[in-house]
Amino acid sequence: MIVGQLDKQAVIDAVQSAIAHHGNTRGELIPILSEVNRALGYIPRDAFDEISRLMRVPKSQLLSVASFYQMLSTRPLGKHVIRFCESAPCHVAGGREVWQAIRNTLNLKPGETSQDGQWTLLTTSCLGLCAVGPVMMVDDDVYGNLQPDQITDILAHYQ
Ligand code: FES
Numbered sequence: 001m002i003v004g005q006l007d008k009q010a011v012i013d014a015v016q017s018a019i020a021h022h023g024n025t026r027g028e029l030i031p032i033l034s035e036v037n038r039a040l041g042y043i044p045r046d047a048f049d050e051i052s053r054l055m056r057v058p059k060s061q062l063l064s065v066a067s068f069y070q071m072l073s074t075r076p077l078g079k080h081v082i083r084f085c086e087s088a089p090c091h092v093a094g095g096r097e098v099w100q101a102i103r104n105t106l107n108l109k110p111g112e113t114s115q116d117g118q119w120t121l122l123t124t125s126c127l128g129l130c131a132v133g134p135v136m137m138v139d140d141d142v143y144g145n146l147q148p149d150q151i152t153d154i155l156a157h158y159q
Contacts, residue, residue: 008046014039015050024055029065033072042073070124078113078120080158082106082136087126090133094147098134101148111148118159 002146022028033056036047052059059106065070070083076086084099085132108114131136143154 006040006044006046008045011040011044011046012050015047015054019051019054026055026057029055029057029062030069033062033066033069037072042076070122076113079118079138081120081122081137083122083124083127084124085125085127085129085133085135087130089126089130090135093130093133095134096152097148098136098146102136102155103149105151119155 001137005138012108015032018039020030022031023113029036032051036051037043040047048059048062048066051057051062063074082102083119084102086094086099103109106114106119108119110121110123113120124137127135127137127142128140129144134146135144136146137140138154138158139141143150
């Protein structure tokens with residue numbers, strides 16, 4: 001992932017590489033958007049322009065796909081992204097207390113990024129791991145059966 005200021009050429013290169021990898025068909029739109037998101041950390045405006053141009057898909061359609069999928073972001077995120085499951089099964093398994101512990105540790109509200117750019121705190125709907133709730137993801141790592149007193153140690157791994 002590229003962290004920091006993105007130049008336009010880096011964005012265009014990421015888009016062209018994703019399209020070369022997946023092929024230029026509309027059925028590959030989500031994999032292409034995902035790959036660009038992974039490469040750049042989010043999908044900047046220039047990327048939507050380039051995908052729209054190369055795939056002949058209206059930008060409005062790309063934006064609506066990107067806003068539907070929670071794993072895609074249209075704005076820069078922190079170096080590490082926490083996605084905390086806020087669906088009911090995790091909530092009743094103790095999610096509320098874990099969520100409070102995360103918020104207290106990071107001093108962030110949902111959707112916020114820390115001033116040092118280290119953390120973005122997001123919520124997500126069910127991750128399909130309800131049997132081990134409460135669940136959160138930190139970047140690509142999944143944590144289940146969370147207890148509030150584990151949060152500080154888990155987050156310390158990413159410092
Ligand atoms: S409700 Fe949290 S993983 Fe399903």
